[in-house]
Amino acid sequence: MLQSIITGSGSYLPKKIVPNSSFEGVIFYDENRQPITKPTPEVIQKFADITEITERRYVDNDDIMNSDLATEVGRLAILDAGINKEDLDYIIVAHNFGEIDAHERQIRIMPSISALTKHKLGVKNIHCKPYDMNFGCPGWNEGMILADQFIKAGIAKKILVVGSETLSRSVDPFDRNCMIFSDGAAGVVLEAKESEVPVGILNHYTRSDNGEEISFLDTDTSLNPNYAGSKVNIRMKGRKIYEYALTHVPQVIKNVIDNAGYHIKDINKVLIHQANAKMDHAMLNRVFKLYGLGIKDIPERIAPMTIQKFGNSSVATIPTMYDMMVKGNFENQTLKSGDLVIFASVGAGMNINAILYKMP
Structure with a gap:
């Protein structure tokens, strides 16, 4: 195959x-x-x-x-x-x-x-x-x-x-x-x-909500009327994004895991886009809740975080975490052969996607 x-x-x-x-x-x-x-x-x-x-x-x-x-x-x-x-x-x-x-x-x-x-x-x-x-x-x-x-x-x-x-x-x-x-x-x-054994990208799923959600992340002029800089600046509705992410991202992750024939307990790492630590923690909690599990069931270090020191670099955050882990540059975080890893992200559009990847 x-x-x-x-x-x-x-x-x-x-x-x-x-x-x-x-x-x-x-x-x-x-x-x-x-x-x-x-x-x-x-x-x-x-x-x-x-x-x-x-x-x-x-x-x-x-x-x-x-x-x-x-x-x-x-x-x-x-x-x-x-x-x-x-x-x-x-x-x-x-x-x-x-x-x-x-x-x-x-x-x-x-x-x-x-x-x-x-x-x-x-x-x-x-x-x-x-x-x-x-x-x-x-x-x-x-x-x-x-x-x-x-x-x-x-x-x-x-x-x-x-x-x-x-x-x-x-x-x-x-x-x-x-x-x-x-x-x-x-x-x-x-x-x-x-390979006769399934490895690499095993499954993926994308969801796009482009109705009223289109305005949750947009561009606009500065909030300061006197700012003479760019007229194209990131503008976000934080509360709307938070509610949208918590409502839909956990189910997208679950769909990817379930449709590949696995359970959340089989997953070794969840690399979630680093946008807001509070939101990331809440999304992971909800993923486990969808499986009837509680916070106490979440394995330690399953979801590495970089946002505290690196901020939100958007499309670069997940591959940065991956590269740091495989190169041994992420303290207390490693990836080994056979590990099942989720890559999950949410952002402007609004778009959500998740990938299930098995380390070769």
Whole structure:
């Protein structure tokens, strides 16, 4: 049987560490575009209590573009997989805003990030197709799902799947939610391998709610009427997203597990997109509740967390966790042969997806 297996991975964490204290001089504005009267340190502390974020990573050089991050992790993943870059059939790059100029904060989506990544990797193969995946935070997952379908349809053998973001350039500096987002990139090489034993991507499922949910995560002008920066800033309805995620993500995860013939007790790791620690904990609790289990039944360290130190790097968060674990760079977190792993994410659209992956 033809299986889709990760054979190499790579990740990039910017060196610039931005602690919560760096926002203490900011006057945040509310949704009515009025200055928040509470002292900023109090606003920051409430934010930290909910999200558990204490710091995040930003690109530290204005000349570095999103495609540069994607190229670096692509290079690392190709090296780790031990393949010839010219043998790649597809380069799939997930992102939300393409290239963003650090000064004027203008968004550039032509040429595509994937085409730029192929160019910067020096891939000459004209049959290697660059493909952008714009699917909100679940974009890397959806890129993996697409790659799996290409492989199992027999039209591709080697695919690079990357998630890359420079979200620090797409946030409204006067919106308290700007403290959530961060920069980073990670990716994998997914290869077609023959195996009589099911391994690699075993199952996946995607749900897209594009009715009223379309406005839960959007872009808008700054909350500060006097801000002369970008007119395209991330805007999110936090309460709506929280309620949506808790209602639907646990069932999507359960569907993927059940339809593959497994039980939550068979799962070794759940890599959930790092958007909000409180939300992630609640989603995992609800997954176990769907199986008639309680909090006490959740194995220790089943759901690793990086948001406290890395923030929310959107499409890069899940592959970053994966790469850190397989490389031994994640304290008290490892992946071994035979482990069953869930990759699950929710984001703009609104879109949800989950993948069940068995380590080879």
